[in-house]
Amino acid sequence: MAEIRVDHLRKAFGEFVAVQDSSFTVEDGEFLALLGPSGCGKTTTLRMIAGLELPTGGAIHLGGEDVTYKRASERDIAFVFQLFALYPHMNVRKNIGFPLLSQGVPKAEIKRRVEETAKLLQIDHILDKSVSGLAGGDRQRVALGRAIVRRPKCFLMDEPLGTLDAEFRDVMVRELRELHNRIHATTVYVTHDQIEAMAMADKIAVMNHGIIEQFATPREIYNRPASMYVADFIGSPPMNFLRFTAGLPKGARIARIDGADVQMPELRADVAEGELALGVRPEHIRFSDASPLRGAIYGAEYLGTNQIVTVETAGGLVRARLPAERSYRIGDRVGLAFVADRLSLFDCRSGRAVPSVLHEGVLARDTRHREMRDLEAHHG
């Protein structure tokens, strides 16, 4: 197993830039999820790591070795495709053994390792079946088997659960994570499903329009989103944005929205006059009659363990995750109170989070990246 280091990776298809300037490191044994909507460049990034696409610029290091322009076959990686790409003219055993055959592993050794892998994935009973008759989950396991049988430097997976039905996907999410816990393989996993990414990954890179918006642990991404895009993309329902226009000095702890003062984490930078948005997770909202920020109940979705109540405010619709016990009547006026130290402030022009006590760590990383880029641009 090895660490993957991606430096200023760029890929353009003619005029279209799929990946702008990505830099990140996947530590040895780490599980990284590349998360984003379709067309955000996540699959292109993965294919460049695999060697199926050559980058327009930048470098890729696998276990310290520069593999940027090496052939896929020389990188010693494994790739799980969205549609599995099991060779239809071979049975399960031959499919799993195929990568070993190319390495010239002796037949007896191939047999042993294929059976060992099949046992690990609990597919040893279907080894001699044709792959065309297999159910989705078994196909998935065979594809995984083909990936792990050769003990590669890393695993790359391109939405491997995308074609499975929802119920089975949950099972596979657990299986994949358990497998990762057992073999500690460096993994890069591409998905557009935030739940998969949150449930499995050690780190998540949220991508949009070819840019990594944030690279951090799932907790950090959820609690301290670096941009409005990330805040909106992660979480279901997503983060609420209360928009207001103001200029705030460094050290400010109060935002004035719709005539009501709202407490928020202390700002660590001046914010010029302009449109701002206060980001509030639905679970950080409660109803308080004392609160000056008012709204009218617009609707409620009962979810069993809790409920999502939508409130119409002057700043737009706000969705709150509340205990399921009380029921609310549409049209009732309520006051909204927030958990003050969990709020994020965003600058609507740049879409970035404003540095605050909560967001300190996140922005430090971001500015460092930017400074490095500026520095290099200067030297270049």
Added chain:
Amino acid sequence: MSTTKAAPAVTAHSVVEPSLRTKRIAGALVILYALITLVPLVWIFLTSIKSPPDSISYPPKILFTPSLEGYCNLFTTRTRQTPDYIAALPPPSGVCDAVTRERNMVIAGPSNFLPRFANSLIIAFGSTFLAVSLGTLAAYGFSRFKVPLADDLLFFILSTRMMPPIAVAIPIYLMYRQLGLSDTALGMMLLYTAVNVSLAVWLLKGFIDEIPREYEEAAMIDGYTRLQAFFKVVLPQATTGIAATAIFCLIFAWNEYAFASLLTSGSAQTAPPFIPTIIGEGGQDWPAVAAGTTIFLVPILVFTILLRKQLLRGITFGAVRK
């Protein structure tokens, strides 16, 4: 009540499934058509087992005594002798000997049919192999790589089929004479390959386009080169398309008459231009011509029957997914 009664009527008029009556009529029409197309073949076969007088009798004989004379005449050359000479010969050593003597002739030696037939086999199968091999590689290239001006090239390749090949017969005749390719098996193979390769590229590109790229990508990640991936993964999956293409190429090369009669006369002559010449040897020998034609049909029949499953899947490709 009335609504429940109406339900079966609705299913009977299903849009997807034709009614039994429609199926029967369609079936009958297909059988009728098959019979009509079979008539000439049956006629050829029957003629091949008639005696020469029976073959030209009018009205045509439906019932006759079968004779192997056609086949004997096809494979032999004969010389005319006096009845006295024939009577003095030792008893006939086989069926053909006996049949020939009845016509006051003796067998002088083997005819050219077998060597010509062998030429046909070599040239047709050889050119099919070449056309399909080149076509597969070219189609793979067009399908998988960014070939500059790919569309124009494909159109150019197809344009070689836009005129009847015989239109270029004279330039090819002159060129072949200069290059020493006239009347050689190699020359004929190259010619048929050139004609067939455009068909092969177009047909196979369609088939290879249907094979997901992920298979090769998976193989390349599994440690194989692109060429190995092509042979180990793409080729096995393209067999249906290759078989269908091979049959089309073979049928063309096997049946081709015009170029064969123009460019071959001796050692490289194929069966199609040879078979009509049989008629000149000893009167109007229709049974021998029919025998030659019957035998000529056998290889293509066998080849097609062997590959019929692939062919059926092949010619409906795109419409029916595996």
